[in-house]
Amino acid sequence: MTAGEPTVEDLLRTLAPQVVGVLTRRWGDFAAAEDAVQEALLDAATQWPAEGVPRNPRGWLVQVAGRRMTEQVRSEQARRRREELVAGQVPADRRSAPGADTTDEGADDDTLALLFLCCHPVLSSASAIALTLRSVGGLTTGEIAAAFLVPEATMGQRISRAKQRIKASGVPFRMPDATHWPARLDAVLHVLYLIFNEGYVTSTGPELRRVELSREAIRLTRAVHALLPDDAEVTGLLALMLLTEARGPARTGPDGELVPLAEQDRSRWDTGAIAEGIGLITAALPRGPVGPYQVQAAIAAVHDEAPTAAATDWPQILALYGVLSRTSDNPLITLNRAVATAMVHGPAAGLALLADPPPALVGHHRLHAVRAHLHELAGDREAAVADYRAAAHRTASLPERHHLSLCAARLAARAGGGEPDDREAGQC
């Protein structure tokens, strides 16, 4: 979404997965290729801005990273020779980097194959996220560590263990076949979704600077969408991210406090992102089969299209949650559906849906927060205050705790005949 000339950094990060791909295919060693490319990227990041971008930047990176791999293999072999007195001859021409004008053929497939590798289900989410950001996203270990507020050494270890795990599992570097395609693509989309969400929620360290993970997730998803333009769920995920990110500027107040959807200044929403998101989802939906990302994008679109909170088309949102609950059993959908039900059929109907919550929601702060909101809509201040307090006591997000504590305090002040408050009910 950023206009203007691509910067050196943009260029490097687009090329990073392609170069990892070329070297992995050539040498059959993903872990070593990934390390070599990381070093070549650091070289380029210091040299290019000073000396100018080479004529064939991708060829430059392949050559520099390839040289590093050669050196590594040679020193490794020298070591082995000394230790084992075995002469493992490696013809230098087989190990040399490709010519500088090698074509870009296969670059797209390499980027995709790399994503499939980094998001492989043998990895935990945390490992897959870190590896994807480094290998496909071209971020440095330090940047990723800062984004997740962990020490750089810890993140470096997480990445190298992820690579070992891939090696040990014998996962090949190639496109999954047709039978595994849907499950593997789901894993890729899930990792991208988690990266986006981490950036969007920004739940920890409110004052600390973070790499913008949500923007990075959008960039990566855009790349996947460019490679698989006909996949409706990829399109749906990109639309969902754009339509959610569009509200970003209005989501927090001047002091970093949370501003709920109903109270956001909609003039601060990013209309360009909304238009792009709506365009994408409108094109994807009729192409069928409709998956959860498309439905969530459609719901986000309905919210984003409403000029005011009061003008929101809640019946349509309720219908979409009905569709969503058939494609996914995520308990948080139950909560959102209860809110939509309350907006269409009244708060009592919404509360009735939450009378017997699924076990995963029992004691969850979101359950209390939604109940509080619905009790407030129903005019039951006492119950609302109790649930806002319960939610505040259970959340792990500091800005959210502040927000929920304030909701409880404002309502309690009104219930106790405190100073008058001109806020509408339901807008704690």
Place this chain on the structure above:
Amino acid sequence: MKYMLLMQFSEKNVDFPKLDEWKPEEIQAHIQFMKQTNAGLAAAGELVDAQGLAMPETARIVRSHSGGAPVITEGPFAESKEWVAGWWIVDCDSEQRAIEIAAAVSAAPGPGGRPLNMPIEVRQIMAAPPTEL
């Protein structure tokens, strides 16, 4: 020198009502104070880390158990009258300065804008270089 400043909430050591009973503007003033304090420490190059902990309702107490599975006690700990609410790690020139910072955060405003006078435990972190013995 690095110090950890532990904000130890203790019902018997404080004389202010629970947060649940504060007025909205009192909560807001408190949040504002904490944000400004952290921004000030960061600007002074002294802030290493500042974290708040989730409330004790979500706490678990784990103890290994000889010859068996570990024992996990889940909250809510209705009887718990003391808990760590959060901490700062500061890197400053002297213990004197660490105490000054602790005194400042202890004076965070509560109901009626009065300072809470929360006890702040100041502990040096064992990050000093070893001396030749």
